[in-house]
Each structure stands twice: as structure tokens, then as C-alpha cells.
Amino acid sequence: MNLLERALTRLDDALNPIVVKELRQAVQGKFITGILILFLFFQIGTLGFSLIDRAAASNFELGRETFTVLMMFVLLAGTLAVPIYSGYRFATERSDLDSDLLFITTITPAAIIRGKFQAAMAIVLLFYAVSLPYMTITYFFRGIDLLSIFWVVVFSLSGVVLNLSICLFIACLPLNFPLRVMIGLCALIPLFWVFGGSVAMVSEFLRMGIGARVLSWAFWRDLFPSVLLFGFGLGLLYVLSVAAIAPAPTNRAYGIRRFVSAFWALSLLGMTFYAANGGGSQALGGWIIFATLVFSAFLPVAVSERTWCGRRVARTIPGDALGRRLAFLFYSGAAGGLIWALTFMVLTHVVPVFALPVIGATNFGSSFEHDREGVIILALYTLGYSLLGALVRRLFLADRVPVASTWFLALLLAGLGGAVPPILGFILFGSDREEWLLGNPLLALQSTAWRESCLLFAAGFAGVLLLVNLPWMKSQWEQFRPYGDEEPPPDGEDAPALPV
Amino acid sequence: MRLEVRHLRRYYGTTRALDDVSFAIEAGQIVGFVGPNGAGKTTTMRILATLDEPTSGDALLDGISLLEHPERARAVIGYVPDSLPVHRDITIHEYLDFFARAYGIGRLRRESLIQSLEEFTNLTGIREKMLGELSKGMKQRVSLARALIHDPQILLMDEPAAGLDPRARIELRELVRVLAARGKGILISSHILTELAEICDAALIIEQGRLLRSGSLDEITAAEKAVGRAILIRVVERAPQLVEALLLMPGVQAARLVGDDVEVDVEGDERASAALLTEIVRRGFPVHEFRPRLSNLEAVFMNVTKGDVQ
Numbered sequence: 001m002n003l004l005e006r007a008l009t010r011l012d013d014a015l016n017p018i019v020v021k022e023l024r025q026a027v028q029g030k031f032i033t034g035i036l037i038l039f040l041f042f043q044i045g046t047l048g049f050s051l052i053d054r055a056a057a058s059n060f061e062l063g064r065e066t067f068t069v070l071m072m073f074v075l076l077a078g079t080l081a082v083p084i085y086s087g088y089r090f091a092t093e094r095s096d097l098d099s100d101l102l103f104i105t106t107i108t109p110a111a112i113i114r115g116k117f118q119a120a121m122a123i124v125l126l127f128y129a130v131s132l133p134y135m136t137i138t139y140f141f142r143g144i145d146l147l148s149i150f151w152v153v154v155f156s157l158s159g160v161v162l163n164l165s166i167c168l169f170i171a172c173l174p175l176n177f178p179l180r181v182m183i184g185l186c187a188l189i190p191l192f193w194v195f196g197g198s199v200a201m202v203s204e205f206l207r208m209g210i211g212a213r214v215l216s217w218a219f220w221r222d223l224f225p226s227v228l229l230f231g232f233g234l235g236l237l238y239v240l241s242v243a244a245i246a247p248a249p250t251n252r253a254y255g256i257r258r259f260v261s262a263f264w265a266l267s268l269l270g271m272t273f274y275a276a277n278g279g280g281s282q283a284l285g286g287w288i289i290f291a292t293l294v295f296s297a298f299l300p301v302a303v304s305e306r307t308w309c310g311r312r313v314a315r316t317i318p319g320d321a322l323g324r325r326l327a328f329l330f331y332s333g334a335a336g337g338l339i340w341a342l343t344f345m346v347l348t349h350v351v352p353v354f355a356l357p358v359i360g361a362t363n364f365g366s367s368f369e370h371d372r373e374g375v376i377i378l379a380l381y382t383l384g385y386s387l388l389g390a391l392v393r394r395l396f397l398a399d400r401v402p403v404a405s406t407w408f409l410a411l412l413l414a415g416l417g418g419a420v421p422p423i424l425g426f427i428l429f430g431s432d433r434e435e436w437l438l439g440n441p442l443l444a445l446q447s448t449a450w451r452e453s454c455l456l457f458a459a460g461f462a463g464v465l466l467l468v469n470l471p472w473m474k475s476q477w478e479q480f481r482p483y484g485d486e487e488p489p490p491d492g493e494d495a496p497a498l499p500v
Numbered sequence: 501m502r503l504e505v506r507h508l509r510r511y512y513g514t515t516r517a518l519d520d521v522s523f524a525i526e527a528g529q530i531v532g533f534v535g536p537n538g539a540g541k542t543t544t545m546r547i548l549a550t551l552d553e554p555t556s557g558d559a560l561l562d563g564i565s566l567l568e569h570p571e572r573a574r575a576v577i578g579y580v581p582d583s584l585p586v587h588r589d590i591t592i593h594e595y596l597d598f599f600a601r602a603y604g605i606g607r608l609r610r611e612s613l614i615q616s617l618e619e620f621t622n623l624t625g626i627r628e629k630m631l632g633e634l635s636k637g638m639k640q641r642v643s644l645a646r647a648l649i650h651d652p653q654i655l656l657m658d659e660p661a662a663g664l665d666p667r668a669r670i671e672l673r674e675l676v677r678v679l680a681a682r683g684k685g686i687l688i689s690s691h692i693l694t695e696l697a698e699i700c701d702a703a704l705i706i707e708q709g710r711l712l713r714s715g716s717l718d719e720i721t722a723a724e725k726a727v728g729r730a731i732l733i734r735v736v737e738r739a740p741q742l743v744e745a746l747l748l749m750p751g752v753q754a755a756r757l758v759g760d761d762v763e764v765d766v767e768g769d770e771r772a773s774a775a776l777l778t779e780i781v782r783r784g785f786p787v788h789e790f791r792p793r794l795s796n797l798e799a800v801f802m803n804v805t806k807g808d809v810q
Contacts, residue, residue, distance in 0.1 A: 106602065
């Protein structure tokens, strides 16, 4: 075997099997070929139309206009056609059987998601590669420079990556097919929104002459919060997708909590730097509000997690006291998840205070306190209803509602909590006083006058439920122990062999 | 290689899917796994394939816990689930190549390995066919080839004969026999008990998550015989009268007409059967045939299970 063959063998062995399979399927399927031919037809048509247009000779913006149309076709393929195709394929393929078969190989759930993503990106890049010669020609039509073409193409990939991640995530959801189709149809809204946003971004970048501005510090500084948000969304979709397809006995929440915690720390540093360099203290205030909302969203997710860990996870629990405590927060588990979210919520409001002197400010902006109060009330309501959901499920619906659906029960209870008391109040006491609405989490956001009452009510509501659920959480902590190597096999006896 | 299952219990909420299931499989042994739908067969297989985790209990592969070291188990266990591959726009060869890559089998070994598996499962001539174009029998062979790609020592086959035509079933049976002869331990579940009885060395009968019988086929059927015996009697004439007469005789639990035969359940051992024959002849019935009804896996299964699901 010569050097080249050896290198090719190594490369072949290093390839993600999912990528190889997906690309083979794409080549043999009719969809991608069909879309590609259609795509080429439109690209040539657009160029041809621009060339034969009589007004072209006097139009000094022709290059930019043609490029925008060509870019729209690329974005149609890249942000809509290919992601929807990849997501649909994954969803139909992701029967229990297929994912099961993969999990008894050496492929990890993360490698599956990465493979799907890489294969879809390879197809998108094929569309880009096909389109680039036509896009470059627009330079000769006037009104656009090559640097702008390059940067617009690069930035447009962000929409592709985002939509692809959304589609793969929806395909991963452990739902039955009709429900997945329904959610898929709902997801068309953000997909089209991203497509529209990408088209608008292309127009705006071309209008402002991105080629000249892209290398300036101010450009990247202004873009920083969006880049951060984009990175968070992308990373979160990735870890959520991995968790969604991981087998039930695995430590599903670990990757998610690790990512969110790491991103929390890095983004805090980043936002502090951004605030100190022109972003202002209100940027840090915005970060606090956003982080609180994110951790609030994890509360109903946490109560929908299992309350015990199997031996596969137990054998990875550290034996030392600190390690065990940290593992409890980060490993899959309802109580650990709740404490993790609450801990980071508290840290979110405490740590940035120490950053204020660094950025030379005394507060987080004029409207910050008002916004902070709103999200804290919302977080308390979310905590209260999540714990109520867990309690009701445990006491009355353990046989009927699976643990994984506790979030839905909590949502239902929040709806009932908002609607039933005012109805009862009216029927039983003929009263339509606003106090009956205190169970409604949206009241605090609607009416500033009721904020204080809502805060008190939500704090009391969450506090009582926290106390009631404390034994449940404590028992989870007590059960969360490393699996001892010295423990004898169950019942200590051998099973009889069946005679041959 | 020895797979030992120890006191497996699996609860889904309050539903008990497995209750204290213990057994063991040795290399080269074919063990039939029999039970009504919802009995716990698939749950057991999924646990052994490391796809699920028991509430308690363990499974050991040569003494190594499958729960604690699932990655070691995956290297030696092959799993043929009860559904067939559904990938579209992919040929048989590419499908096998994909799983070979997924098991980390390098390029140099991969091609020859897939080729030998295609030959073994008789897929060589159709290797470039799309998976979606295959019949159930062919898909089952692809599924088997896929499960064998990493040369597992233990093979778990969940209803592999379901939906197959007689020819495909016979082919599958032969393949299973060859694999056992090569030293692989095989746990195979099926609803076609006569077929299982033909290829299995031993059987496990499970219902409502509980293992009702386990052992070699001879042991299981002998255990049933010990409880009482069924005898088939063929007379030249007066069969209905014989049924009436039998019902009045001491030691006879039941008697009925089954086609031309009279089937009678007798309490006691061979002496009781001999005494019964003497009495029938004494009463002048023209006995043409008198033989014990052979107890088989199907009969045992019908006797010990109630068809209950959870």
C-alpha cells in the first residue's frame, strides 16, 4: 500500500458514518437532484434576464440587484429546502428501531447529530458552489464589489446553520409522527422568519457596503450581542438534539446543563467586556433578564426528568462529597435540575453586580429594575407551577401521566390557576375582584399596579410548594450515590444454565 | 461466552414488565423465548442489548456486568429487532457498509467482511438492490447480516420469523443452526412454536413478566407429563359410547372426541394407563390404537400460560 492509499484509508476510516450514508442517500434520492436542476435553471434565467434587459446598460445598480435575486435563490435552498428535507428524512428515519440499532454500535448520539448536520451542510455548500460563479459574474454588472459578495455569502450561512439546527432538533423530538408533523408545521414560522431575516440582512449588508466595514472594530462590536445570542441558540439546539435522541438510561441532562453553565460564564465575561467597550451597563442588564428567562424555562423541564439514576449513570457519580454534590446538580434528575436552575438564577442576579465597578457604572440601566421584577415574578410562578405539577402527578396521576410529561401538566395547572379562581369567585361570591386573578402569571406583566401583590403571591406560592416538595427532593439526593464496586451481585446466586 | 441473567426486574411506573427473571445462555446454544404479546420478551431483549435498563437485577457476560459496561456488551452482542430496516435510497451493500463503519471496522477489513456476510446470508446477487425494494424475507436476511457485522458471540433475535413465508422461514432456521454450530449463543423469540421446537436446545416460557418454565425442551415437556397424562384412543367403532363409558371410570379426569380419536386425561402413572386399557378391552370396545399424546412445546405453552397481558 502506497502513501496515498494509506492516507485515503485513514481518511475513510475517520469519516463520520452518518455523513457517508446521508450523502449516498442524497445522491441516490430524487429530491436533491431535482432541486439542484431547478436551482440552476433559475440562476441561469436570472442572469439571462438581467443581460437581455434593455435598461441594463444605464442601470448602475444592476450587479447588486442581480446578486440579491441570486442570493435569494441560494437562501431558499439553503435555509428552507435542504433543512426541511434533512429534518423530514431524519424524522421519518428516526423510528425506535433505527435509533436503537445505532445505539448498539459505537456511534454516539452526538456523532449522529453532527453527522446529520455535516451531511446537510455539504449539500448546502454544493448549492453555494454551484451558485458562486453566477454571483461572481454580477461584479461585472456594476454596483457590487467582490469583497461584499464574499462577506454576504459568509454571513448568509448563519441563517442556513440556524434553520438546519431547528429542523434537526424538531426531527429528534420523541413524539409520535402526527404530533411531530404538527410541530414541524408550526416550525415553518421560525424557518420562514429566519429566511426573511437572512434576505433582509443581505439587502442591508449590500446597502451599507459591508465589504468596506467588515474589518472595522465598531462593526463587530455592534454585532457582538447578536453573535452571542446566535451561538447560544445554536449550541442549545445541538445539545437538546443530542439529549433527545440519547437512550433513556443515559445521562441526558448532563450535556445540556454543562453547555448552559459554561455559556453562562463565558457570555457573562463577554458581555462585561462588551459593556466596558461601548455597549453600556444596560447590555449587562439585558443579559441578566435573558439569563433569568432561560433558567426559568429549565424549571418545568427539570421536573419532567426522572427521579432516580440507573446503574449506568450511578457508576459515574464521584465518590467524594464535593464531586457528588456537583454531579447532583449537573446529572439527569428532577431535584438536581431544579436546584441547578435556581442556583444559576441567583448567581445571574448576584455576580454581575461585581462587574459594575469594572465597567464604571452604578446600575444596569433605567428600566432594569422594572424588567427584573417582571422576570423574577415570572420565574417564581414557573417554579410554583412546575412543583405543583410534580406534586399532582406524584400524588394522583402517577399511573396516567409519565414523568416526561410533567411540564405539560404544569402548563395545564398554570392555565387552570389563571382561569378557575376568577370563575369560582364570580359564581360562589359574585365577586369580580382582581385578587382572584393572582394565580395568573400574566397579570404581573399586564398590570404594573398589581406587581407587588403578584410578587408576594408568587413568592408564597413557590415557597410553600418548595417546602411541600422538600422530602421528595431530599429522597432523590439520598438515592444519588455512586454505585459501589464492592456491592455483591443481586441476591448473590448464579442463575442456572440451560442444558445444551 | 456465557450470558447470565440475574433477577431482572423492570417496572414502567407501576406496570411490572419483568419480575425476577433469571436464566443463562451458553455458547452454541439456541434458546427459544416464548410468551404471549406483552409478556416481557422484547423488554428482556432490549435490556440485554443495552437499550434499556432494569429496575433491578443484572446481566453478566462472562462475569462482566452489562449494565455497568454496556460498551463491552455491545461488542459481543448482536441484536435483530422485531422490525425491519426502513432506510430509503440506500442499497443493501451500502447499508451494511454503514453499520460496519458504525462499529468502527476499518476500510481494509470492511469490504471482505461485508462480502462474506452477504455470501452467508445469500445476499450477494442482490447487494445493489435498494432496501425499500426488498421483500420481508430479504429484509430479515439484511437485518441478520447487519447484526452479525461485528461478529457477536451472543445473538438476540426478536420475532425474526414474523411475517415470513415458509421458504424464508426455513432459510432463516438454517442460518440460525449454522450460527449456533459456529459457537454463537442465540436467544430467539417467536410465536411459531413448532419451529422453535425444531431448532432450540432449550426454552424459556414467560408471561406477565414472570418466567414460568425454563430448561431443555425435554425437561419442560417431561415436567408437564409428570402432572398427568393424556392418552389418545382410536376404536374401530362406538367412539361416542367409549367417551361416555370413560367418563364414569375411576381415575379419568376428562374424555372427549377429537376427530376419530378419543382423548382422555388420566390421573396417575403408566400402571393407571395399563389398567384403563384393560378395562376398555374388557368392556368390548374394539381398540385399534392406544398411545400417549406427546407433549410438545406448543402444548406446554398452552397449558402454562393464560394469555394475560399487563
